[in-house]
Amino acid sequence: MLLAASEITRAVDRAFFLIGGVSLLLLAGITVAMVILAVRFRRSRVRTTSQVGGHTVLEITWTVIPTIIVMWMFYVGYGGFALMRQVPKNHMVVDVTGKQWVWSFSYPKERIDASEMVVPVNTPVLVNLTAPPEDVIHSFFIPDFRVKEDARPGQASYLWFESERMGTFSILCAEFCGKDHSKMYTWLKVVSREEYEQWVEKQQMKKFRPLEVGAMMDPNNPGFGKDQLNIDGAVIFGAACVSCHGSAGDGSGLPGQARNMTILKDWKRSAKVTDIYRTLSEGIEGTQMRPYPNLTPWERIAVAHYVRSFSKEPRPEDTLEDCQAMIEEYGLDKVQAPKQTIPIERAMELLVMEAGGRALTGEDALRGVNP
Amino acid sequence: MSSQPAASPMSLPNYLEARPGILSWLTTTDHKRIGVLYLASMMPFFLVAASFAVMFRLELFSPGQQFLTNDQYNRLLTVHGVVMIFLFIIPGIPAVFGNFFLPIMIGAEDVSFPRINLMSWYCYVSGAVLALISVAVGPPDTGWTFYVPYSVKTHPNVLLPMAAAFILGWSSILTGLNFVATVHRLRAKAMGWFEMPLFVWSLYATGWVQIVATPVVGITLVMVLLERFLGIPIFDPARGGDPVLYQHMFWIYSHPAVYIMVLPAMGVVSEIIPTFSRKKIFGYRYIVFSSIAIAAIGSLVWGHHMFTSGMADVARIVFSFLTFFVAVPSAVKVFNWLATMYKGSVWLAPPMVWALMFILLFSIGGLTGLINASLSLDVHLHDTAWVVSHFHFTMFGGTGVIFFAALHYWWPKVFGKMYNNTIAYLAAGIFFFGFLATYLPLFFAGARGMPRRYADYLPEYEIYHKISTIGSWFLFASLLLLLGNLVYSLFKGKRAPISPWGGATLEWRTATPPPTLNFDGEPDLSRGAYEYPEQVDHD
Ligand code: HEM
Ligand SMILES: [Cu+2]
Numbered sequence: 001m002l003l004a005a006s007e008i009t010r011a012v013d014r015a016f017f018l019i020g021g022v023s024l025l026l027l028a029g030i031t032v033a034m035v036i037l038a039v040r041f042r043r044s045r046v047r048t049t050s051q052v053g054g055h056t057v058l059e060i061t062w063t064v065i066p067t068i069i070v071m072w073m074f075y076v077g078y079g080g081f082a083l084m085r086q087v088p089k090n091h092m093v094v095d096v097t098g099k100q101w102v103w104s105f106s107y108p109k110e111r112i113d114a115s116e117m118v119v120p121v122n123t124p125v126l127v128n129l130t131a132p133p134e135d136v137i138h139s140f141f142i143p144d145f146r147v148k149e150d151a152r153p154g155q156a157s158y159l160w161f162e163s164e165r166m167g168t169f170s171i172l173c174a175e176f177c178g179k180d181h182s183k184m185y186t187w188l189k190v191v192s193r194e195e196y197e198q199w200v201e202k203q204q205m206k207k208f209r210p211l212e213v214g215a216m217m218d219p220n221n222p223g224f225g226k227d228q229l230n231i232d233g234a235v236i237f238g239a240a241c242v243s244c245h246g247s248a249g250d251g252s253g254l255p256g257q258a259r260n261m262t263i264l265k266d267w268k269r270s271a272k273v274t275d276i277y278r279t280l281s282e283g284i285e286g287t288q289m290r291p292y293p294n295l296t297p298w299e300r301i302a303v304a305h306y307v308r309s310f311s312k313e314p315r316p317e318d319t320l321e322d323c324q325a326m327i328e329e330y331g332l333d334k335v336q337a338p339k340q341t342i343p344i345e346r347a348m349e350l351l352v353m354e355a356g357g358r359a360l361t362g363e364d365a366l367r368g369v370n371p
Numbered sequence: 372m373s374s375q376p377a378a379s380p381m382s383l384p385n386y387l388e389a390r391p392g393i394l395s396w397l398t399t400t401d402h403k404r405i406g407v408l409y410l411a412s413m414m415p416f417f418l419v420a421a422s423f424a425v426m427f428r429l430e431l432f433s434p435g436q437q438f439l440t441n442d443q444y445n446r447l448l449t450v451h452g453v454v455m456i457f458l459f460i461i462p463g464i465p466a467v468f469g470n471f472f473l474p475i476m477i478g479a480e481d482v483s484f485p486r487i488n489l490m491s492w493y494c495y496v497s498g499a500v501l502a503l504i505s506v507a508v509g510p511p512d513t514g515w516t517f518y519v520p521y522s523v524k525t526h527p528n529v530l531l532p533m534a535a536a537f538i539l540g541w542s543s544i545l546t547g548l549n550f551v552a553t554v555h556r557l558r559a560k561a562m563g564w565f566e567m568p569l570f571v572w573s574l575y576a577t578g579w580v581q582i583v584a585t586p587v588v589g590i591t592l593v594m595v596l597l598e599r600f601l602g603i604p605i606f607d608p609a610r611g612g613d614p615v616l617y618q619h620m621f622w623i624y625s626h627p628a629v630y631i632m633v634l635p636a637m638g639v640v641s642e643i644i645p646t647f648s649r650k651k652i653f654g655y656r657y658i659v660f661s662s663i664a665i666a667a668i669g670s671l672v673w674g675h676h677m678f679t680s681g682m683a684d685v686a687r688i689v690f691s692f693l694t695f696f697v698a699v700p701s702a703v704k705v706f707n708w709l710a711t712m713y714k715g716s717v718w719l720a721p722p723m724v725w726a727l728m729f730i731l732l733f734s735i736g737g738l739t740g741l742i743n744a745s746l747s748l749d750v751h752l753h754d755t756a757w758v759v760s761h762f763h764f765t766m767f768g769g770t771g772v773i774f775f776a777a778l779h780y781w782w783p784k785v786f787g788k789m790y791n792n793t794i795a796y797l798a799a800g801i802f803f804f805g806f807l808a809t810y811l812p813l814f815f816a817g818a819r820g821m822p823r824r825y826a827d828y829l830p831e832y833e834i835y836h837k838i839s840t841i842g843s844w845f846l847f848a849s850l851l852l853l854l855g856n857l858v859y860s861l862f863k864g865k866r867a868p869i870s871p872w873g874g875a876t877l878e879w880r881t882a883t884p885p886p887t888l889n890f891d892g893e894p895d896l897s898r899g900a901y902e903y904p905e906q907v908d909h910d
Binding site: 008011012015016019020023024026027030031033034037038041042043046047048049050051052053054055058059062063066067070071073074076077078079080081083084085133134135136137139141143144146147148149150152153154155157170172173174175176177178179180181182183185 | 441442445512513514518520521524525608609613614615648649650651652653654655656657679680681684687688691692695696698699702703705706707709710712713714715716717718719727730731734735738739741742744745746747748749750751753754755818819820822823824825826827828829901902903905906907
């Protein structure tokens with residue numbers, strides 16, 4: 001408190017000291033009057049009273065003056081509020097979701113999700129708030145910027161702030177939300193514009209280069225791409241591969257020719273993610289398995305995970321070296337996230353959601369049926 | 372009876388001794404006994420809820436977990452709030468002192484519906500027992516506001532405390548109904564509306580709020596139960612309901628409820644100050660109208676609890692605007708009380724000390740309320756320790772303090788015993804110190820952003836919590852001392868005279884303790900409720 005970190009902060013603090021100051025004066029007046037009256041008219045001193053029962057002019061005075069004072073207070077308080085509700089035009093957007101008991105952040109324009117909130121200094125930030133429909137109410141509160149608004153399940157609300165100072169500020173949950181309500185806090189980092197851009201880039205790299213982290217390629221998690229990359233491998237497989245490999249991956253689409261992926265022993269390359277990546281990038285010469293340059297690297301990775309899930313046999317694991325070799329060979333560390341574009345299936349999902357339906361996945365999405 | 376010469380005041384048996392035996396108490400329809408029953412059943416709950424607060428304050432002594440898990444903290448906090456609100460501060464003054472003194476003050480023999488009055492006490496007890504059972508089987512952890520969707524999702528049992536609140540609402544409605552009817556129908560013929568003591572006026576205004584507003588909370592709680600147990604979607608957003616609707620319905624009752632809490636307290640102040648200043652109350656009619664204004668405007672401001680909950684911006688602005696107007700009649704009252712002392716003869720006996728303490732603490736509560744009502748400030752302060760402090764200043768420093776003032780004021784009349792003055796002063800002093808030490812730091816913590824209902828906190832708030840926790844020990848000790856002193860007087864206290872303070876209202880002109888039908892003969896209405904001689908005739 002008391003660090004003027006933004007225009008809103010200053011407006012609120014000014015109102016606080018004005019209204020608080022007048023209130024303190026009134027309190028002092030009441031207290032002093034009370035003490036003086038109690039002492040001046042104490043029984044040991046005064047035995048003769050004067051039984052006045054009222055005074056109309058006085059009554060009107062002390063009705064009208066407080067009325068004026070409180071109207072002025074309303075006006076002062078209203079001023080800062082108007083500021084809080086008018087988002088400047090040149091703002092950036094962060095979507096914030098409150099779940100029992102974590103805040104998560106996503107930057108729709110930058111296409112990143114993060115567990116911490118990082119924003120550039122001197123930039124108005126519009127915070128769109130919500131909570132998952134099956135969750136409870138939370139309240140997004142940044143004391144240093146004097147802003148707070150409830151994040152309600154399945155409903156939208158917003159607030160905005162702009163920091164003039166760099167630094168770390170606490171974000172707290174202010175609406176009681178259950179057991180770990182008091183642990184539902186995180187940090188807001190306000191950094192320079194350059195640092196912010198670096199951070200965004202790093203987040204995007206993290207998102208689009210999961211191979212860096214060998215451990216993330218969990219063979220038991222066919223949904224890998226969906227969760228980590230926001231890409232559903234099943235959708236791509238449904239679109240590009242079922243015609244030959246069959247929807248169960250058993251090669252039934254082009255019997256006898258396409259690889260039956262439920263069995264691993266006949267493979268030319270192995271069922272490591274890195275090897276499937278190679279197959280998708282280079283194809284298998286002399287067969288109908290052609291390369292898929294139209295798939296982005298991360299789409300290839302997602303579908304590779306999905307392919308691995310067909311077999312119940314123990315699958316060969318990628319080592320960190322495998323990953324690094326592949327990153328180097330295909331220059332994956334230099335791949336930039338495509339700015340302003342999203343995968344088709346994600347776009348379809350969003351369209352369907354906007355149209356009020358449930359997001360479609362897998363084959364449903366391809367057929368376009370809304371269950 | 373009235374044709375016979377007035378018997379000496381002690382000739383009829385007093386209401387305490389009139390019919391002996393526990394059963395006669397449990398089936399009594401005497402408004403005075405019902406008041407005493409309320410008092411006896413209320414105090415244990417108050418002490419338990421206060422000791423819960425001391426416990427969870429202890430947990431907050433240092434950051435990190437000390438001896439309560441988050442879950443235990445939330446439950447203690449909820450039980451503390453629920454008991455304090457529904458079992459102590461809402462029924463408190465009307466059910467105990469209103470029941471006991473309203474009929475006497477207007478020269479009636481009892482309330483209009485004595486049996487319904489007894490029933491209201493049974494509702495109170497059933498509600499209290501349900502609350503106890505809920506504590507035994509697993510206390511709720513929702514906070515006293517039971518906000519959905521949390522309250523329809525959380526595992527602990529919310530059925531019981533909600534049913535308890537529902538039944539307690541009945542108790543409150545029945546009491547209010549009785550008071551309104553009694554004032555209309557049983558007021559002594561010679562007593563005009565503007566000759567009634569102000570305590571009666573305040574109970575009358577409160578009665579209407581109780582009748583009009585309380586059903587809303589009942590309906591709301593039933594809706595929550597329907598949703599939770601029959602799956603009818605009303606508030607739950609996962610099934611298409613609207614959680615903000617719940618908040619509206621909750622506060623449509625619960626904001627007026629804060630006036631149910633505070634209006635009777637203001638009425639008591641309007642009795643105590645004239646008595647101890649030996650002066651006619653200043654601005655009688657203005658105090659009456661301010662009570663009515665508070666009751667009326669107070670019904671239109673509930674949205675100030677929801678400035679950050681997603682209401683339309685226009686609604687926020689309107690609610691803020693209206694809220695400020697409630698402050699005016701409250702201020703008018705304070706000015707009139709102070710003016711009453713002017714040119715009076717002030718005796719700082721314990722009840723008066725409590726009443727003056729009320730003026731101070733309640734003013735702090737009210738003025739910080741103005742800060743809360745300011746839109747941009749409330750956005751920051753809402754749901755922080757600031758609000759916790761604010762409402763303790765108004766409810767505890769306001770109504771709670773006046774509950775103690777009323778205890779000290781009327782104790783001699785109710786039980787016929789005088790308590791020890793020195794200890795009473797000492798308790799009041801420790802209370803005052805403990806109170807400020809407990810709650811003032813919370814203003815600072817809250818202004819710096821410390822949220823409320825936090826079982827733990829960031830280290831930067833430690834100093835405030837340390838002071839507050841230490842303060843709570845003094846506070847609690849003073850409560851034990853205060854109540855201990857009163858209880859002790861029952862056994863060892865001196866006999867109380869008819870009018871220990873020289874008050875002018877009717878209860879000071881009947882026997883101590885009063886006989887079953889309140890008056891020995893016709894009540895003497897020759898003297899007005901605030902009529903005092905110019906020369907002080909009382910020490
Ligand atoms: C020994 C005396 C008391 C102490 C030390 C005390 C302390 C506290 C504290 C520290 C909190 C806030 C805890 C938090 O937000 O985490 C609280 C909450 C509360 N107190 Fe008290 N209090 C006392 C007496 C009272 C009285 C007399 C009343 C009623 C007039 C009362 C009504 C409440 C209510 C309604 C809440 C809110 C509960 C909730 O958030 O759901 N307290 N108390
Ligand atoms: Cu309110």
